[in-house]
Amino acid sequence: MKTLKTILFGLALVMATTIANANVNTTVSHYVSNALSKNDVVNAYTNALMHGNLQNLEAALAKDVEYNMYRGSQVYKLNKQALIDSFKASENVEQNCQYTTSILSDVDKTMVVRLDQQYEGYVRSSTITIKQQGNDWKITKIETRNN
Structure with a gap:
């Protein structure tokens, strides 16, 4: 049971990191595209x-x-x-x-x-x-x- 919890926690951490990076990249590219x-x-x-x-x-x-x-x-x-x-x-x-x-x-x-x-x-x-x-x-x- 401890192994299953550890695996699920690891997957959740990877997904949260991926989503956070996607949001940062979208914000940065949005800013650059609005540059004059x-x-x-x-x-x-x-x-x-x-x-x-x-x-x-x-x-x-x-x-x-x-x-x-x-x-x-x-x-x-x-x-x-x-x-x-x-x-x-x-x-x-x-x-x-x-x-x-x-x-x-x-x-x-x-x-x-x-x-x-x-x-x-x-x-x-x-x-x-x-x-x-x-x-x-x-x-x-x-x-x-x-x-």
Whole structure:
């Protein structure tokens, strides 16, 4: 009888371990599949800025993202929450301009992208720094100037 109890206990232990490992692997693969790539981050920011589509914007921004807008000698700085709030104010609003994106640098775990918005009479240029943080890529800095 002791042998039967020992065998049943061993089988239960093996099954519990197998189930626990399956749950951990499912959670890890779910997290990795939701990770944003460099291109996902650029697309999330561009869609928010140009089309007012805020899907994935919050996930694309690092928690300590820096946003600096230069207007003449003035510099306006926003933190993540203020930046999200400003995008929410223009949610679903299409910008009336042409835009282009170009990669300025893509080295190791950092990519720098330039986004130019061509309005009638002026160009607004943004330099966007994206860094890898774990499995995700995040926007860590945005600098915007009107030319």
